[in-house]
Amino acid sequence: MAWQEERCPECGSEEVIVDHERGEIICQKCGLVISSNIVDEGPEWRAFDHEQLVKRDRVGPPLSPVLYDEGLSTQISIEKIGYEDASKRRQLYRLRKWQRKIKTLDATAKNLALAFFEIRRISSILGLPEHVVELAATYYRQALKKRLIKGRSIEGVCAAVIYLACKEAGIPRKLSELAEAANVNRKEVGRNYRNLVRSLAIKVLPTRPIDFIPRFSAALKLPGIVSSYAIKIALRAREKGLSSGRGAPGLAAAAIYIAATLFGERRTQKEVAQISGVTEVTVRNRYKEMFNKLNIEVLV
DNA sequence: AAGACGAAAGTGGTTGA
DNA sequence: TCAACAACTTTCGTCTT
Numbered sequence: 001m002a003w004q005e006e007r008c009p010e011c012g013s014e015e016v017i018v019d020h021e022r023g024e025i026i027c028q029k030c031g032l033v034i035s036s037n038i039v040d041e042g043p044e045w046r047a048f049d050h051e052q053l054v055k056r057d058r059v060g061p062p063l064s065p066v067l068y069d070e071g072l073s074t075q076i077s078i079e080k081i082g083y084e085d086a087s088k089r090r091q092l093y094r095l096r097k098w099q100r101k102i103k104t105l106d107a108t109a110k111n112l113a114l115a116f117f118e119i120r121r122i123s124s125i126l127g128l129p130e131h132v133v134e135l136a137a138t139y140y141r142q143a144l145k146k147r148l149i150k151g152r153s154i155e156g157v158c159a160a161v162i163y164l165a166c167k168e169a170g171i172p173r174k175l176s177e178l179a180e181a182a183n184v185n186r187k188e189v190g191r192n193y194r195n196l197v198r199s200l201a202i203k204v205l206p207t208r209p210i211d212f213i214p215r216f217s218a219a220l221k222l223p224g225i226v227s228s229y230a231i232k233i234a235l236r237a238r239e240k241g242l243s244s245g246r247g248a249p250g251l252a253a254a255a256i257y258i259a260a261t262l263f264g265e266r267r268t269q270k271e272v273a274q275i276s277g278v279t280e281v282t283v284r285n286r287y288k289e290m291f292n293k294l295n296i297e298v299l300v
Numbered sequence: 301a302a303g304a305c306g307a308a309a310g311t312g313g314t315t316g317a
Numbered sequence: 318t319c320a321a322c323a324a325c326t327t328t329c330g331t332c333t334t
Contacts, residue, residue, distance in 0.1 A: 190313090247324070268303060279326055284305070 108144060111154065115140050118158040118182070125181040126173060128166065136165035139196065146199055152192060156184045160192035164204070171215065172207045174249060174277055209234045209243065212252035212276070219275045220267050222260055230259035237290050246286065250278045254286030 116137055123133045139161040143149060149157050159182035166173045175193070179186040197204055210231045217227035233255040237243055243251055253276035260267045269280045269287075276283070 187312095245324070250325080269305095270303075280304085281306085281327085282325060285325090288305095 111144060111149065112141070115144075115154050115158055118155055119162060122158060122162055122178070122181045126162075126177065128162070128171075128173075129169075132162070132165045132169045132171065135169060136162045139164055139200070142200055143196060148195060148199055153184065153188070155182045156188045156192050157196075158182060159184050159189045160196050163189060163193050164196060164202070167204060167207060168202075170211050172211050172248070176277065207248040209238075209248045209251035209255065212249055213256060216252055216256055216272070216275050220256065220260070220271060222256070222265055222267070223263070226256070226259045226263045226265055229263065230255040233258055233290065233294065236294055240293050242289055242293060247278070247282075249276045250282045250286050252276060253278055253283045254290055257283055257287050258290060 119133060119136050119140065123136070136158075140158065143157060143161065159178040162182075163173060163175060163178045175186050175190055179189045182189070196202075213230050213234060214227055217224075217230065230252070234243075234251060237251065237255065253272050256276075257267065257269060257272045260272075269283045273280045273283045
């Protein structure tokens, strides 16, 4: 992870922050975008506990885990077989029957095919990057192997694995967002998610407010400098113990609200609240707390 | 007229016995 | 499994810009 050692060429600060969503490294001090497209280096550039598992799962040729049969299945068309050669025709017919058998009998493959389609569908609604889709697919595979899907809806489990993948990739989405995109109620997604984490023994770090900030800022059409500053505020708030027990989206919203106001890019509490999926009241409460306990002007 | 503010009651999730 | 609890939401009246 060479980028962690990097200094900002502008101000020499070592405090750089990673915007996972847009694949950029941003200086925390001056907001300079140091490098971009780091996501293209591959989905596994972060060291998680489960990384080994995922890697081992993918040993072999670089096939996308999203293709349920790895794209190797072949269709034999019966129409192309002539009627003149009876034995050949019978032989091919048998072959085709076998194929059908394999496909339909293998409930696992069928389930995977459906699930991967669903994962793609949900992910595209939420505009998630490819590496998250693949991570989600990998989780689904593991879940299926451990028989976790039994008795649950495919959509519900798909929503849960995507929720988990987003978290792990550093671009968290809210449970309600997943539930809405998947057309499943939030409770079910939450239940599946907890089940997943427990059974796969995945260590999930609590969602950080700063992971929400780039996305919310972009949605509010705020310049990068505001986003960087909001991150700074959020980090400072955490130091002061203002984040414990508080929901990450609300904290992110408040930090953005303050930063935007400070940089003359004012957004109303309503706008910020809407993008963040919290109410104005929550934005207000968090921002009040931050403003009172944080010495904001010192940060500039 | 729109935004910000704060009180108060209601809701859903977590926790600990 | 149930009750207590904190965080968050909803609603609404009032103040500010």
